[in-house]
Amino acid sequence: GAVVSQHPSWVICKSGTSVKIECRSLDFQATTMFWYRQFPKQSLMLMATSNEGSKATYEQGVEKDKFLINHASLTLSTLTVTSAHPEDSSFYICSANSGLAGTQYFGPGTRLLVL
Amino acid sequence: GDSVTQMEGPVTLSEEAFLTINCTYTATGYPSLFWYVQYPGEGLQLLLKATKADDKGSNKGFEATYRKETTSFHLEKGSVQVSDSAVYFCALRATGNQFYFGTGTSLTVIP
Numbered sequence: 001g002a003v004v005s006q007h008p009s010w011v012i013c014k015s016g017t018s019v020k021i022e023c024r025s026l027d028f029q030a031t032t033m034f035w036y037r038q039f040p041k042q043s044l045m046l047m048a049t050s051n052e053g054s055k056a057t058y059e060q061g062v063e064k065d066k067f068l069i070n071h072a073s074l075t076l077s078t079l080t081v082t083s084a085h086p087e088d089s090s091f092y093i094c095s096a097n098s099g100l101a102g103t104q105y106f107g108p109g110t111r112l113l114v115l
Numbered sequence: 116g117d118s119v120t121q122m123e124g125p126v127t128l129s130e131e132a133f134l135t136i137n138c139t140y141t142a143t144g145y146p147s148l149f150w151y152v153q154y155p156g157e158g159l160q161l162l163l164k165a166t167k168a169d170d171k172g173s174n175k176g177f178e179a180t181y182r183k184e185t186t187s188f189h190l191e192k193g194s195v196q197v198s199d200s201a202v203y204f205c206a207l208r209a210t211g212n213q214f215y216f217g218t219g220t221s222l223t224v225i226p
Contacts, residue, residue, distance in 0.1 A: 032212060034212075034213060034214065036214075036216075041219075041221075042218065042219070043204060043216045043217060043218045043219045044159075044204070044214075044216045045216075046213055046214065046215065049211065049212075049213055093158065093159070095214065097212045103161070104161075104208065104212070104214060106151075106158055106159045107158065108157075108158040109158050
């Protein structure tokens with residue numbers, strides 16, 4: 001079945017640095033990918049919709065200059081957390097749709113810890 | 116906007132007990148509805164889904180029926196097992212393919 005991968009799976013960084021997380025659809029093309037974050041013992045919150053070849057659409061309250069999204073190709077979207085701070089520590093999950101009304105596949109997530 | 120309201124947990128049941136986790140939604144248009152499960156330390160896994168009113172999704176003994184009249188998609192299982200212990204998320208897929216999740220319900224099944 002369709003697989004979505006994320007890299008890295010774990011990242012620890014110092015406060016003030018930037019971190020890039022990759023999301024890849026491994027055996028299908030995805031014109032749209034989605035980025036979520038999940039705090040411990042809480043639900044997933046949609047951050048933004050990543051569109052191939054155009055700007056991402058951010059949910060209300062999500063800082064677009066803080067969370068930079070680039071959908072470089074039909075199989076790759078990246079989320080860059082700029083100038084990360086401890087409150088950005090979270091579990092970041094991406095997803096991709098395999099077709100117009102196809103199944104949504106979720107990546108395994110990336111755990112970010114900012115010290 | 117679109118949203119999902121899910122029964123809060125945690126829920127603790129004995130093995131072979133009946134499970135119900137309530138989920139209601141608010142949406143414009145006609146969303147698809149999903150239940151996802153997250154086992155400890157793992158990512159989300161699709162449990163079941165329903166794409167239109169009166170559809171019943173089922174998998175691994177779990178069932179949920181898309182009820183448009185009550186805007187609900189309650190998850191049920193007749194006899195839970197220890198291996199069902201996980202966090203369950205109700206979700207809807209909006210017209211733009213974005214997902215909106217409920218807060219999650221933690222289920223613990225004790226032998």
